[in-house]
Amino acid sequence: MTMSTTTEPTHAAPLLDLQTLVVSVRRRRRLWSSLALLGLLIGAAVAVLLPPPPTAVAKVLVAHQQDQPNDPGTLIRTDVALLQTTRIAEQALKSLKSSEKPEDFMKDYAGTGLTNNLLQIDVTGAGDAQAVARAKALADAFVADHVRRIREAAEAESKALLDQRDRLREELDQVNKAIGNGTPESGPKASANTESLFARRAELTARITDFGQRAAEARVGTPQLIAGTQVVDAPRAVRHSLPRAAATDAAIGLVLGLVLGLAVAAVGAVVADRPVLRREVAANLGASVITELPRRSAGRLQRRGTRGARERLTASLARSVRGSAEPVSLLELGCAPAAALIALDLAAALAAQGPVSVVDGLPGLRLTHHRRRPAELTVVGEDAPAAAGGEVRFGVGSVSPGTAWADLRYLGTRAVLVVRAGHGSAAWLHTVARQLAEQRITVLGVVLIDPDPRDRTDGTLWDGPRTAPRGQNERPAREDSTRGRQTERPPAWAARVPDSDQEAR
Template identity: 75%
Template sequence: MTTSTTSEPSAAAPLVDLQALVVAVRRRRRLWCAMALLGLLVGAAVAVLMPPPPTAVTKVLVAHQEDQPNDTGTLIRTDVELLRTTRIAGQALRSLNSSESPEDFLRDYRGTGLTNNLLRIDVTGDSDAEAVARAQALADAFVADHVRRMRETAKAEAKALLEQRDRMRKELARVNEEIGDGPPRSGPGESARTESLFARRAELTTRIADFNQRAEEARVGTPRLIAGTQIVDAPRPLRHSLPKAAATNAGIGLVLGLVLGLAVAAVGSVVADRPVLRREIAANLGASVIAELRRVSRRPAGRWRLRRTRAVRTRLTTTLVRAVRGSTEPVSLLELGCARSASAIALDLARALAAEGPVVIVDGLPGPLLAGRHRLPGDPDVVSGEAAAAVPRQTRRLGVGSVAPGTAWTDLRFLGGQTVLVVRAGHGSAAWLHTVARQLADLDIPVIGVVLIDPDPRDRTDGTLWDGPHTALRGPHQRPARRNGMGRPRTERPPVPAARVPNSDQEAR
């Protein structure tokens, strides 16, 4: 009986797996936490080591002849730009008897339009007194320049109106001469001409009176605008609070450092392409994840964490013992990025197998992790790869090696005919995991399973390859999936023997 487990082709994989990206960024929290801490320290150091220069501030009320309630701030922005001209800067410097150039002085102050008629001026100096004096001189220069421009504008407007009035008066004199002092002449044509002259004289008289009024208004309005332009807030030094500035700069540095650290971690995770999820590691190695374990730390752990880790290691040892006990060939543990954890797992496994017979650990790890360790009573013997040939045949061998870059692949065959990969999550790139799987397949070393070290605690993906070998822990009644005629995988189970039905009396008896 054959049961097909084929499924529809999966959709195209996304360019960036957001779940894997979030996990990879979270695993690199040391990086972005360090960047955030560095930003905080740099921000606080900048506030302490580079305090702002002494600054004075003043406010000027600016009256405009063209003021409108619906003005969008165009006039005050014009005043801000006029404030930053060399003419006003030069006038302020002359009042201070300073030899500084106006171009250099422009870098020491700035103007800000608070409302349509309120201008704020910030000026820096070598001391508070100098900053206040420069702010006063700059505000006086701006007010004087603004008053001068208003007067010139009013004077030019009044002059134009009076010139128009004088022209109207000359024309009115000519009209009066034509009308004359005598009685109006008789006749239809003379009567119409006389009426038009009188109408023209009345119009000219009205316009002359209008020009006189407008010129007077221009003269009268100028003092009102001049009086409205004044310094409403005398220059005063700004008080600088070092704790407040340090806290503000530290907060800004913290945020910038955190954002930069997250960006670097995200970009680095995408570029490095280091799988961290169970499903990715299993897919790249072509073997199922059969167990997980925290990384062995160099520092002593707490009592609660030590007890929890010991329980997990006990379950892992039990799982590996079941997988190794029925093997007719030596089994090896090959690590990638977790030599210390692989050594601890090998010792636990060897101690558990020692109850069934003699066990020898064949050390193929670089460095003295196993050979140079402190041996405890009852620990198995550890031999090097050269001495492995002298081990008696009845002694079970447990090899420990590495598949890190630079591995002598041909030596892995002498460590064991089957292997369990001990891989640290996020250590090897996807390309290197493919290389490991390909090299082990070329050496005809089947992979029993993968022990994942330091997994992400929030990873909920499945690390089992259901179309992999029987070591995927699917049960002994399923054989490896193979391809059917359509190129799709199928899973075969051995046929279940049917119950025999008696078809004769002899068989019934």
């Protein structure tokens, strides 16, 4: 008979699992909600403790000689830059009769180009009246400077045209003089010279007339530009609403704090690499998740469901302890209180059928000093003598960092791991699985504490050791009437977890 084996192709694990990241960030909601709340409080405090200074605003309509419909805003940006000059600031301070330096005054106002021809001036002051006065002086200074520049440009252009016209007139006088002094000679050469003089005189006359018209047009266009540059919105104080400012700043702080908290939580989750899903916990420990218990129960229905899950878990563990020929232990990771409660429930269930003792290997002897420990329950240390005949004993220990791995066999060679989701890193879960395998401790299953309520992944290892807390891997020791000896099936040891994806392949 030939046995054929088929190997399934192995898929490399993704560098970043989005589902795991979302669950990890959601589990850190205390962090990002605290940062969001902190941002909200800081924003509201800034609005209350640092109110904006009194501000006045004025709007100026600016007319340009080079205005074009398709202007991209270069001219108005030039006006904004000119507003931030010491010449404008000095003129405004002179009208205010202030001794403040122009450089310091320039820090208290700003210009904004609303459109290609509309300029907004924002000025701050010690009070509303001072801010309004500053805005009025600044707007008047800008308008006066703009008008002066327009007039100077028009006068300069007109003067250049008139000077050119005067030079052409002098040349025309010379041409007229040459025509008047001409000899009445006949002949082709004399006729050609006379015709050229008359053509030159006509050209000079036309150019002189053109330059005169252009100089007049330069003067005519100036009043239109001057009249078009004016203050269209008188300076007025800007009213600030404290509730509105507080609400706006608080909302901004809330959003910034939330974004920062989510970023910190996401980065922390990626760096920590702590499995939170059933699938990841089972894969890293090499054992299936047999049940889940919440860390705390809030609602009545949730408490009822948790109570039912605890009762089922206790009954299953009790069957495993009674039906196992080897001692069974509970090993916790990050949830010592939950492991102590499970041990007390298990001891109570076993005590109903006979004497029971518990080996307390938890850090700090949590079980020995537990407030819910019944007085009749016998709790012993790890160095206690063997259990008496008819007494059921199980151990409770820890696999947290610093555990003495060689001592875990004294608690039990068959173990149920009680693990809190998101507590141990993937590397530490691998370490726990390897150490238990080296100590030849069979892992019956994993009890997951504080799981994600939206986790829908499968925590069962179908290709792993088929163990369960009911002890299907062995038959309880029985007294054979015919042979007079005990028979049992050899236990299946915990599967060794590969150190890397390459070793797994």
